Amino acid sequence: MSSRIVVAGASMGGLRAAEQLRAAGWEGEIVVVGEEAHPPYNRPPLSKALLAAPGTPEEALAAVQFRPRASATGIEWRLGTGIVAADLAARTVTLGSGESISYDGLVIATGLRPARIVAPGPLGGRHVVRSLEDTLALHKELVPGARVLVVGSGFIGCEVAATASELGCSTVLVEGASGPMERSLGKELADGVRGFLNARGVETHSGARVTEFLTKENGNDAGTCGGVVLSDGTRLAADVVVEAVGSHPNTEWLQGNGLDLSDGVLCDEHLRVVNAGPVVAVGDVARFPDLRTGAGARRVEHWAIPTDTAKIAAPALLAYLAGEDPPAASAPLPSFWTDLFKIRIQGVGSPALADSVEVFEGDASAPEAGVAVGYFRAGRLIGAVTAGLPAGIQLRYRTAVLNQEPPGALAVAPGVASRT
Amino acid sequence: MGNIHVDRKLCDNHGQCAIAAPDVFRMNDDGILEFDEGFADTLLDEVEEAIDVCPVQAIFLKD
Ligand SMILES: Cc1cc2nc3c(=O)[nH]c(=O)nc-3n(C[C@H](O)[C@H](O)[C@H](O)COP(=O)(O)OP(=O)(O)OC[C@H]3O[C@@H](n4cnc5c(N)ncnc54)[C@H](O)[C@@H]3O)c2cc1C
Numbered sequence: 001m002s003s004r005i006v007v008a009g010a011s012m013g014g015l016r017a018a019e020q021l022r023a024a025g026w027e028g029e030i031v032v033v034g035e036e037a038h039p040p041y042n043r044p045p046l047s048k049a050l051l052a053a054p055g056t057p058e059e060a061l062a063a064v065q066f067r068p069r070a071s072a073t074g075i076e077w078r079l080g081t082g083i084v085a086a087d088l089a090a091r092t093v094t095l096g097s098g099e100s101i102s103y104d105g106l107v108i109a110t111g112l113r114p115a116r117i118v119a120p121g122p123l124g125g126r127h128v129v130r131s132l133e134d135t136l137a138l139h140k141e142l143v144p145g146a147r148v149l150v151v152g153s154g155f156i157g158c159e160v161a162a163t164a165s166e167l168g169c170s171t172v173l174v175e176g177a178s179g180p181m182e183r184s185l186g187k188e189l190a191d192g193v194r195g196f197l198n199a200r201g202v203e204t205h206s207g208a209r210v211t212e213f214l215t216k217e218n219g220n221d222a223g224t225c226g227g228v229v230l231s232d233g234t235r236l237a238a239d240v241v242v243e244a245v246g247s248h249p250n251t252e253w254l255q256g257n258g259l260d261l262s263d264g265v266l267c268d269e270h271l272r273v274v275n276a277g278p279v280v281a282v283g284d285v286a287r288f289p290d291l292r293t294g295a296g297a298r299r300v301e302h303w304a305i306p307t308d309t310a311k312i313a314a315p316a317l318l319a320y321l322a323g324e325d326p327p328a329a330s331a332p333l334p335s336f337w338t339d340l341f342k343i344r345i346q347g348v349g350s351p352a353l354a355d356s357v358e359v360f361e362g363d364a365s366a367p368e369a370g371v372a373v374g375y376f377r378a379g380r381l382i383g384a385v386t387a388g389l390p391a392g393i394q395l396r397y398r399t400a401v402l403n404q405e406p407p408g409a410l411a412v413a414p415g416v417a418s419r420t
Numbered sequence: 421m422g423n424i425h426v427d428r429k430l431c432d433n434h435g436q437c438a439i440a441a442p443d444v445f446r447m448n449d450d451g452i453l454e455f456d457e458g459f460a461d462t463l464l465d466e467v468e469e470a471i472d473v474c475p476v477q478a479i480f481l482k483d
């Protein structure tokens with residue numbers, strides 16, 4: 001009997017896990033099961049360049065499909081079929097078709113799906129952006145002059161609003177509880193980003209949430225959304241409504257196995273799922289301890305994380321199967337980027353955990369002119385964000401975060417490094 | 421020796437490759453990528469990591 005590792009989820013995390021299992025020397029079977037019909041593809045363009053100009057569905061997929069490593073051979077891809085249940089004691093997973101697959105090792109890479117707004121009103125005509133199909137469907141509606149309403153001002157909401165505006169839509173961003181990307185950037189920079197969006201024609205609406213969806217007027221189609229009512233009483237009409245209010249981990253299929261699924265899948269620092277035997281998790285769905293800041297286990301929804309976690313999880317799983325201890329755990333440094341109107345914002349570390357903030361260079365109220373902000377916790381640099389600055393400068397701050405510099409150590413002499 | 425090709429039309433100067441494989445990729449003072457086309461076989465792991473972390477998949481191994 002040959003041994004088999006099943007990978008649940010065929011997106012970036014599933015692909016990187018399969019590649020890293022081969023890189024770590026696994027010669028047994030690898031079966032990757034994915035709900036989406038497509039091979040793994042890259043999501044960041046879905047709210048940026050691809051949303052602006054996707055081309056045909058075939059061209060869109062070709063533009064974002066991942067090129068797997070040449071060494072990732074002998075992988076069986078079961079696409080277009082989801083796993084509906086797992087029995088970790090019996091070491092089997094069950095597909096939607098009813099077929100059951102046994103495993104020696106399991107990788108959980110089922111990622112997230114968009115959270116939806118719970119409010120009365122029609123369900124039709126409300127968009128989210130997570131998959132290629134979502135982007136193709138939304139793109140069709142982003143015609144010049146369309147009134148586009150984006151609810152939620154995290155990365156995806158801001159990017160969709162910027163893209164819609166670039167396409168000539170009249171765009172309103174309903175920020176929700178906090179300002180644009182505030183959770184990741186802090187208040188100073190969030191205020192700067194708001195000003196930047198406003199100056200480029202995106203109208204923003206702060207401090208209110210959606211309490212009701214309005215039905216499209218002049219339509220005999222009663223099921224289509226035509227705007228929203230906000231908690232401050234404002235009524236906003238719209239031709240297109242996009243919900244970008246966060247996400248839910250896809251863990252329902254793991255229920256009934258005694259796991260901690262309260263927010264993703266709880267793992268140890270080796271990405272081994274707690275109390276699950278030969279099971280690891282990678283990517284957005286994995287909740288693992290933050291060894292760098294000591295702030296406890298959390299999920300990280302950034303693009304670099306599927307790769308970083310797969311590099312830790314694959315050797316840890318193989319060590320478990322061989323009855324050995326896992327290699328020493330490394331602590332990935334989170335990193336993220338976003339592009340708004342051709343301005344790049346790049347961050348490293350965990351700015352969300354900061355207790356104080358210092359502007360290193362530039363002016364946070366004018367991010368397009370180049371700004372760098374440091375985020376401190378208990379007197380140590382734990383994160384840095386640059387906007388409108390070249391990547392080389394971002395790399396310098398990255399090193400400072402790795403070194404956990406104290407405040408003041410990095411203040412840049414005025415005029416030395418400010419550049420665009 | 422291995423050989424690298426970077427598609428400059430795709431490359432967005434993210435600089436991630438320079439973190440993963442500093443022996444091969446560097447960002448110059450203008451924030452533009454510079455790299456060595458040829459690399460020693462001992463650097464293959466590093467280069468594969470750089471390929472993994474490029475957000476736009478601009479780096480190719482030439483054979
Ligand atoms: C629009 C958008 C823009 C983004 N932009 C950026 C950015 O600019 N910068 C950045 O750092 N990050 C960005 N990200 C985040 C980044 O793309 C994610 O961190 C990354 O996709 C996570 O990969 P993953 O494989 O862990 O999860 P996912 O990509 O969510 O993949 C999970 C896969 O599992 C499948 N699945 C789910 N349940 C099951 C099941 N029961 N059985 C089988 N398969 C299942 C899903 O269909 C999906 O294909 C963006 C994300 C989105 C959606």
Ligand code: SF4
Nearest residue numbers: 431432434435437474
């Ligand atoms: S990571 Fe990719 S996009 Fe960034 S500089 Fe390197 S090759 Fe260019």
